[in-house]
Amino acid sequence: ADYRYQPFVGKFSNFKASGCSAFAPARCRHVSASPYRSNGLTGQQSSAMQWVQSHYLAYDYCRDGKRDHSLTPECWH
Numbered sequence: 001a002d003y004r005y006q007p008f009v010g011k012f013s014n015f016k017a018s019g020c021s022a023f024a025p026a027r028c029r030h031v032s033a034s035p036y037r038s039n040g041l042t043g044q045q046s047s048a049m050q051w052v053q054s055h056y057l058a059y060d061y062c063r064d065g066k067r068d069h070s071l072t073p074e075c076w077h
Contacts, residue, residue, distance in 0.1 A: 020028035041049065053060075061067055062075035069075045 062069070062072065
């Protein structure tokens, strides 16, 4: 990351969060908004995402081999 441009600002639109508390009973099942768990991305969406990642992604914790990914289900796909 280039910290000369801090502070960093992130903006989201149409953000939907759902989930269960860490202490929720096992029957709690959140509805996933992730494309990995629904119909997936279209070919055009997948290409666009790969382009953005190749040009702008500085760090991907899902690909960091030093991290324990047992608690990061978004990295399991």
